[in-house]
Amino acid sequence: MPTVTKNLIIINVLVYLGTLVAQSYGIDLADYLGLHFFLAKDFNPAQLITYMFMHGGFTHLFFNMFAVWMFGRILEQVWGPKRFLFYYILCGIGAGLISILVTYIRMNILEAGMSPEAIATVFQEGLGVLQTNHNYIEPHMASLNLLLNTATVGASGAVYAILLAFGMLFPNQSLFIFPLPFPIKAKYFVIGYALLELYSGFANNPNDNVAHFAHLGGMIFGFILIMYWRKKNNNHGTYYN
Template identity: 45%
Template sequence: MNLFGQSFFANIPPVVKNLLIINVLFFIATLVFGNMGIRLENILGAFYFNSPYFRVWQPITYMFMHGGWAHIFFNMFALYMFGPAIEYYMGSKRFFNYYFITGLGALALQMLVQAIEVHGILGSYILDTSIQYNISPANAEKLRDIYAAPMVGASGALFGVLVAFGVLYAETELYIMLIPIPIKAKYAVIGYIVVELYLGLSQHQGDSVAHFAHLGGALFGYILLRAWGMHRTNDF
C-alpha cells in the first residue's frame, strides 16, 4: 500500500469532507471577488431580518463565509478535529441535519438578541425610516452595527459540533493551548461556553464576535442530542 500517495481526505467522512471543501471554495471566491471590488460577505453574510441588506438565502450561506485567514483556519481546524467523530457516531445524514440546524439555531439566537437590543433603543423591533428618532451617538452606532454588519462564519454550527463532542465523548482528554494539563472534553466545552456567555453579556467595546450565535449553536446542539436520545460513548 502506498501510504505516501494516500489522499488527505481518505479518512474523513463525506459530510465533513464536503463542508471543508465548500468552506474553502467560498473563502477563495471571497478573495477573488474582493479583488474585483465585490464584497461577497455583504451578499452571502447574514444581516438582521429588518436590515435592507437581508436576503432569504443568507441564513444558509452565512455559514460558509469567513472574515479572514485566521477565522477560516481555526473553524476548519475545529471541524477537521471534532467533526469526523460526530459524523461517525451519528451517521452522515443525521450529522448533516445536525450541522445545519445548529447553524440556523445560532443565527436565530443572535437575531433574537439583536431584536431585543433594537427594541431597547427604539421601542420597536424594526427601524421605521419615516420616524425621526432621538437617540444617543452610542445607540446610533449600535444600530449601525446591527443593521449594516453581516454575521459570517461556521462558528455557530461548530459550537454545536463541540457540544456533541463534549456530550458523546465526555471523558476524552484534550490538550488546550496554554494549559499544560489535559482536560476532559465535558469540562473544556462547559468552560468554553461559560467564557462565551461572559463575553456576550459584557459586550466589550470593539468586540465584533457574535458570541450569542456561538451560544445558540451550542444550545440547539444540546437540545437535538436530548431529542434524539444520544448518549455518552466510550469509543474514542
C-alpha cells in the same frame, strides 16, 4: 476523512477563495451571503444557510475548519453522514436565529433611549441612511447603525454545536488544549467555553466583533437536538452513548 466532513471543509475553503476573488473586483460577498438583521434592507432568508460558509479572514476560516476536522469527523463516524450533516446545518441555522433574536432585543433597548423623531428617521427614510449620516445628536444612533448594517459570517455556531456534541458523547475524553500544560476532560472543556461565551456576550465590549450569542445559539440547538435523539432512541429500546 469522512465524506461530509471533507466536503464541508472544501466548500468553506472554496467560498473563502471566491470571497478574495470578488474583493479584487470590488465586490463584498458578505453583503449578499452574510447574515443581516431581518429588518435590514439586505436581509434574505437564504442567508441563514449561506452565512455559515462565509469567513472574515484566513485565521477565522482555519480555526473553524480545524475544529470541524478534529471533532466533526468523529461525530460523523458515530452518527453517520446524514445525521451529522443535518445536525451541522440545523445548529448553524439555529445559531443565526439566536443572533438575530439578540440583535432584536438590543435594538429595542437602544430604541428605548431614543427620541420618537430619531426612530421615525430610521424607519421612514430607510436603514441605509444611517450608513452615510452619523451627524445625529443621540449617540444611540451609531450603535443602532452597527446592529442593523453589520453582517454575521462564519461557521462558528455550527462548530460550537460540534464541540458540545463531542463533550456529550465523550465527556471523559482527555484533550490537550493549547496553552494548557495539562489534559482536560471534554465535558469541562465544553462547559468552560460556554461560560466564556456567555460572559463575553453580556460584557458587550464595543471593540469585540465576535457573535458570542450565535456560538451559544449553536450549542443550545445542539443540546436540544441531542436530547431529543436520546429520548427517541431510549423509547425504541436502544441506547445513545
